[in-house]
Amino acid sequence: MSYRIARDLEDALQLLREGRGAARIIAGGTDLFLQELPEALVDLTGSPETRGICAEEEMLNVGACVTHAEAAASPLLQEGATALAEACGQVGSPQVRHAGTLGGNVVNAAPAADAAVGLVAMGARAVIVDTAGSRRQEAVENLYAHYNRSRVDSSREILLHFTMRKHGPGEGSAFKRFASRKSLSLPMFSVAAVVRLEQGLLQEVRLVAAPVKPAPTRLPQVEQRLQGLPASAETWRLAGDLVREAVAVRGSALRCTAEYRRHLAGVLAERALQEAARRAAGLKAGESK
C-alpha cells in the first residue's frame, strides 16, 4: 500500500491520475481508517488550496481540509455561519475534531454527519475539480448517492472547498443534536436552522434535519408554513409539530425507537429555531426580548 502526501492541488490530481482509479483521496481519515483501505492513498491535507477560511464580500469560503476543530474555533464562521461552527464543535471527540475535515465529513456521506447538516443549512455549495481539469459546483445535499455513498468519486475528483453566503443583518442560525452521551456518539437526531427576521417576523427559514434520508434533508414545506409568522414560542411549537409530521424516521435497536426519534425531531426543531431567531435579533443565549 502507498500513502503519499500531495504538495498542492495539482500534485494531488497528478497522483490520482497516476493511480488510474486505484488511488483515493484521504482528508483526515477518521472514517476511512475504519474501513478497508484502498491500495493507494493521496493525503490532501497538505494542499494549501484546501486549507483556510476566508470571507469575500458576502461570501464565505471554507477549505475542504479545514478540520472540525478549526471550523468550530473560527470567528468568521461563529459570526457568519453559526450553525456550521456549532455543528463542527460537536463532531465525535477532540481527537476526531482535530483530525477530521469538513470535506471528509461530506464525502464520507454518513446520513447524520454534523458538519454536513450545518453546511446544507447554510446553503453551501461544494467546488469540485477532477483529473481531467474541469471544475464544477454542486449543492452539498446533491452530493449523496445513497446511505454512506457519495457522488464525489475520490479516485478522480477532489472536493476543493465550500462556498456559502454568510449571515447578513437580521440573520441567525443554530444547530441542535441529541445523543446518548456527550462525546463520541452519533446523534439520534439533529436539526440546523437558519432564519432571517424583519420586524420580528420570519422572512426566510431554512430547516435541515438528519438522519431522515441519505443526505441532510431540507424541509421546504415546513419552511414555507413558517414564513411570515412572528418569532414566538407559539411559532416554535407549531414548527415542532410540523417537523414531526414532515420527517420519516426509523427506529434503531442501538439508539432509540422511531416514535421517540420523531418526538426529538420536533423538540430539536423548536430549539434550533428559537436559538437562531434569538441570534438573528442580536440577543445572546439566555436573553430574551
Add this chain to the structure above:
Amino acid sequence: MKVLPGDQATVSASAEEDFQSAEVWDKVSGKTVYGIDLRLPGMLAGKILRSPHAHARIKSIDITGALKLPGVRAVLTGADMKQKPYGIVVKDELPLAVDTVRYIGDEVAAVAAVDEETARRAVEAIRVEYEPLAAVYDPEEALQAGAPQLHGDFPGNLAWERLLERGDVAKGFAEADVVVEETFTTRAINHAYLEPISCIASVDSYQGLTLYTALQSPHIVRNLLAETLDLPPSRVRIVGPAMGGGFGGRVFGNLKVYLLSALLAMRTGAPVKIRLTREEEFIAGRPMVPVIFKVKMGVRRDGTITARESDILVDNGAYSAQGPWVAKTISERNDSLYRIPHIRTRVRLAYTNKVPTGQLRAYGNQTANYAYETLLDMAARKLGMDPLELRLKNCVGPGDITVHGLEIKSCNLAQCFKTAAAAVGWDQKKPGRGYGISGAIHANGSVVAHKDFRGAAAVVRLEEDGKFTIFTGEQDYGQGTHAVFAQIAARVLNVSPQDITVCSKDTAVIPYSQGAFAMRQTTIGGHAVRLAAEDLKQKMAGLAAELLGAEAELSGGVFRTPDGAELPLPEIAYHWRCRHNGLAMTGEGNYNPPGSAYDSTGYGNIAVTYSFAAHAAEVEVDPQTGALTIHKIVAVHDSGKIINYTASLGQVFGGVTQGLGYSCFEGYLFDGGQVLNPNFATYQLPTALDVPPIEPLFIDSEDPEGPFGAKGLGEIVQVPLLGALSCAVADAIGAPVTSLPMTAEKIYWAAAGKECLE
C-alpha cells in the same frame, strides 16, 4: 485535614496515607508490560473458531483445509477432547464443543500457527456442518414447558434455584399499612477492562505447564485447570504480568482461553499465545448476568418494613460460570441492609442460548440495590414519608444480627446516610431537581464459601540490605493492594513503605490464596501481612537483643539499646544469613477469621466483617427529551480505618463511574442470540464528559477484624449508586424507571406515564 468520626467526614492524605507503589508510577508513565504485550521466543499464535449459530448440532468438522496451510501447527476440535466437563460451580462446559453448540460464539475449534494472520486464515478454512436447533433467548420462555432444552443434565433449563424464607411473609404483609410492588429488569454488563484477556501457555519436557496471564485468583484457577487437564497442581504454574483491569471479570478470567492455549501448547510443544479481540470479549466473555426482579414490600404507617417478597429470574446464558453464586448474592445481600423481619425470595437461574454470564465487581449486590432501593422510595412516596427518614428508621446498626444471620461488627451506616444527605443538600432541595439516596452493606471475604479455609497467609522476608519483601497471594490490579500491604508492614516494622516490595504474581512462590474478590484483600490479606510483619519483628528483636546484649527498640531501620548501642537491619540480615547458611530471616503470618455456624438454609454469618456506604444524587431531567443531568454524586463510605487515601479515592471515582455506566449507559443488546453492540462504538461507556462531580467522603470506624481497623472498599463503591440514581430520577419525574439503563428515552416515557417500546 483529617478524617473525623461521626458526621464530620472529610478527606485527607498525609504522606504515608498517600503512598503509591512503583507499579502505579510505571502504569501512568507507560512502562508497564501487560499480558497482551508479552512474547516468548518460538511462540505460536492461537485462534478460536466460534459457532455462528445460537443452538445447533455439529454434524461434521473438516480440518484438512486448515492443516494444509503453510505455518499451521495444530488444529484441535471437540473430537480431541479427553476432558471431563468442568465448571466453576456447575460442571457444564468442555474446552471445545463436542456435538452441540449453545450460543453464537461457542468454541468449536482452536488453531495454533506461526502468526495471528495464518491462524486466522486457518480458522476460516475449517469447514463445519451444523444442523440448526430451535433456540430460546428469553429466560421466562426458557423455563416454560416445551422450550428448547440446552443441557440434558438440567431439565427445563433450570440451572439453579432456591427458595429462601425467613419469618412469615403472610403475617408480615398482614401487618403492613402500605404495600408496593414492581418489576425491574437489568441488562448484561461487560467489564470493559482495557486489556482484553491474553494468555501464553508453555510446556516443559516433563509436561509442566506455565501460563503467563493475569488473574485475580491465580491459585483457584490453577487448581481448576490442573483438574480439567488431569495434571498435578504443582505442575501448573501461573505467572501474572500486570493486569489491564479486572472488575471481577478476572477472578476466573476466561477459562476457555487458558485451557485452549494449554492444550495447543501441549500438542505442539511450543508456547502458544491466545489473545481475545474486543469483539470476542463481548460475545464470548462472561458478562454480568441480566436479571428480572418481581418485588413486593409491606410497610407500616410509621415506616417500619414488615415484609418483602421477591421472585428473581436470572438469565444464565448458555453455561453457568459463576451464575449460581451471583444469583445467591443478588437474592439475599440487600436483605441485610434493613431490618426486615419476614422475607420470602424465590430465585431461579435459567439457561438461554446467549453469551454465558458471570459476575461484575460487587457480585450483583448493586443490581439488587437498584430494584430494592427504588421500591423503598415507592413506599416512601405512598406513605408520604421522607425517603431518608424511612431508611434511618430501618437500617441495621452495630451489634445487629441480620435476618440471614449476618453478624454486624463495626457499622456507621446511619451516619453514612446522614452525611450523604447533608452533603447533597437534602434539607435545601432546589426546585426542579430530583434527589435520591441509597445505602449498601457488602461482605468482606467469605467464611462460608470454604468453611475450613477462610483466611489468608503472608510471608515477610528481611533482605540483605535491610529492606523487606512481602510474599502474598492477594492481587493488585489497580486497587492499591500492594501499597496498602507495604503500609501495613511498614507500620509494624517502623520503616518507610518505600523500603518494602510486594511479590504476588507467581503461584510457584506465593502463599496459597483465594485471591482478589469479595473485598478480602485489605481486610483478610492485610491482616495476614500485619501478623507476618509482627512475627518478623519479634525474630529481629530477639537477634538484636542477643547481639547487643540488651533489649533494643527498632526505629528508622536501626535497633537501639537504651544506652545507645546500635545495630542496623542489614547487620541483622547478615548475621542471620550466615548462621543459617543462606536462609533469609522471614516472618510468617496467617489470619484465621472466626468460623460460622452457617446452616443448610443459608442462615449464619458469612463474612469476616461488613463495609457500609450511602450514596446520594442530585439530578435534573429535561422534561421535553428525558435527558438526565447529574449535578452531584456524594459517596459516603464506612470502610473502617482508611489506610491509603489516594487509592481509596481512586476506588470511589472509578466505582461510581462504572456504576453510572451500569445505571444510565451500558448494557448488551441482542437480536435473538446475536449481540448487537459488541464494540466500544455501540456499547456505550460513559465518557469523561458524562461523569458528574463526585464527592467522596469517609466515615472512619474501628473494625475489630481488619488490620489497624480497616475494611474493604473496592466493590461497595458501586453498590449504592444504582439505587441513588434511580431514586433521584424517580423523584425528578414522579415515577420510577423500571429497567436499566435509564436512558433519556426511557426517562421520557416513564415521565409521560408510558411504557418504553423497546
